Amino acid sequence: MKYGYYPGCSLERNASAYHESAMEVAAALNLEFAEVEDWNCCGATEYMAIDMLPAFALISRNLALAAEQMGNGRQQQLVAPCSACFLNLSKTDRYLRDSPELADKVNQALAAGGLHYKPGSLRVRHLLDILVTDVGFNAVAEKVTKPLYNLRLAPYYGCLVVRPVRKTPFDNPEYPTSLDTLMRTLGAKVVDYPLKAQCCGGHMTQIKEHTALEIIRRLLKNAADYQADAIVTLCPMCQLNLDAYQDNVNKHFGTNYNIPILYFTQLVGLAFGISPKKLGFGKEFVDAAPALKKIGAEPPPKAKKPRPSKTALPMPAPAEED
Amino acid sequence: MTSPTTARAPTFFDEVVAATPGQSNLSKCIQCGTCGGSCPSGQDMDHSPRTLFAMIVAGMRDDVLRSNSPWYCVSCYYCMSRCPQEVHITDIMSTLKRMAIKEGKYKESSAADAPDFSGTFIDFVESYGRSFEVGLATRYHLSHHPLDMVKMAPMALGMLRRGRMDLTPTKIKGIDQLQAILAKAKEIGGEAS
Known part of the structure; x- marks a missing residue:
């Protein structure tokens, strides 16, 4: 399966361990991640506190670039491993879809850079979602x-x-x-x-x-x-x-x-x-x-469930830890 | 006699709603307090979100914009996901931050440094297209808490030693394009930004 990949500023350096391990795991699971070329910062939680429209425009440049690079037409999947990037990208797409007026203003700004974004062209997803939903637990288990x-x-x-x-x-x-x-x-x-x-x-x-x-x-x-x-x-x-x-x-x-x-x-x-x-x-x-x-070669022995006492009232047992 | 007009001057409440993107649902707040009860930093806020919303309705403009509460919002959206009325609390907090900056009221709150952190962060983003942690930490702390620099040194060195920090910023290729987009957005922005 092919995905656009938006690493975000943190994964370049401070979270390089996340980027490296994500790439290794993606390769092992045959996930094709194509990095969005020349992406910019998503603004984190800071830009929205200062100026609203530029904050949406900053995020939308990434959406426009990703949609353009992945070929327009069918809805494409864009993966973000950072939770803040994921929220900013997916929230912006949703707000642009919900408000044609906002989408129009953002596109006027994007036009100054020769870009355009049609809301809904991308489905923004978090990396965890890809692993648990698209790959699935069974396919992961097979690789263990x-x-x-x-x-x-x-x-x-x-x-x-x-x-x-x-x-x-x-x-x-x-x-x-x-x-x-x-x-x-x-x-x-x-x-x-x-x-x-x-x-x-x-x-x-x-x-x-x-x-x-x-x-x-x-x-x-x-x-x-x-x-x-x-x-x-x-x-x-x-x-x-x-x-x-x-x-x-x-x-x-x-x-x-x-x-x-x-x-x-x-x-x-x-x-x-x-x-x-x-x-x-x-x-x-x-x-x-x-x-x-601490990782052991063998699974730990399963604890035996104590037999309930014959005189005990039929109460529901507390849930086991796992 | 001229016909009676139904129009009235916009209240503070109207201004907040107008400056918030999409549907803020602020008018639907039922004062239940679920927001404050869910907030991870609520204990340090001057006013819980619920109180703040009642103050907005009451037109207490100065008190709202002087409150430290929006600046203690960590943008985690917990309140927003729990709100039974789907009030866009986090978005309203961002609106209040923008209004407090515009009117200079944040300077009277106990979180007066916060806007400068955001401002410094976006200065680097506007210049390079990416965030720049070393520059941000140095410039922001030197101007606000120079003494903290000593305290922060071990962490900075630890980040460098582990290859988790760059000493120079990364600039995107399309920085001119990005700056043109942002300039246009600021121009269109008008009241809502």
Whole structure:
């Protein structure tokens, strides 16, 4: 299957591990990702706070370029691995579809650069959506050669991937589970992670440090409470905040968290037998090596279910962890 | 006698709605408070989103634009996805940020640095077409929290050592095209931008 690929600024450098592992996994699954040529920044959360129409125009240049490069006509698929890029691109397409007046203004601006975008020409999708929906769990399972047995993972979706800015989000906005299932498909043990769809604080680390560190602390504590060996993420901002600021959180709150923050593509690649170096391991601030050593060759023995006592009332049993 | 006119001067509420893209649904707010209860940074806001919306309806322009609340919004859309009335809360927060900048009111809030962070970020985007983390962090922190530079040095070095940061910005090929598009957008923008 052919897709347009919009990496976004973070994946060029700060999240290069995400880009490298995404490319490795895509190749292993025969996904064809063609990078949008000469794409520009999506404006993150900053541009919309300053100026509205230029913010939409900035994003629309990418949509116009992608649609043009992929050939107009049928609706094309554009993949964004970064949650903020994904939200900005898909939200803009939807707002342009919903408001012909806005679409007209944006196209007047695009015309100054010789471009045009017909709303709806692209379907913008997140990389996770491609893996769980288009590829599917069965096809992923077939490629697993080194299962991640014994590794306890906290699945962290962050905020923007599952929010219903698109009318039909691919997973539940309150309690998504697609990443859970994907990680289980790799043989890992997935722990419950009640804060899985909470925000990482985004740019707050730069604006109000205490507010940001408190948001990050809660996320780390929640994973530590469930004895996760690592937190799995699908967004460069989430990875950066939880990884690079973990030390600051420990200093600020007197805590002692030491939880590696990994991209889901790194774990998929690992289970496919791809070498850790090719997957960008080693670029994380909190070293992932000790956690990866826990991966066992055999699946852990299944705990025996205790037989209910004969005198016990017929109450529903608590759900098992997996 | 001239015929009575049904037109009235636009209220602050009308202005906010007009400056928000698409349907803001602000008029549908039922003051339930689900937004504030869902907000990850709500505890540090001067006013919860619900309160802020009531203040907009009451025409408390200065108090709304001086509030730190829009600047504490992390744009996570949690409130928006939970709002039973589908009020576009995150979009309204962006509108309030733009209005506060335009009228200079943000300077009176406890989050007065925030607009400059956004401004510095987009300066680099407008000059190069891509974001530039080193430039952003250096310029923004030097002008606002120079003492934090010492605190940030270890992280910056860590980023460099791990190959996660570039010292020079990347410029897109079509920067002239992008700048022409943005200039035109600013020209058309008018009130809503």
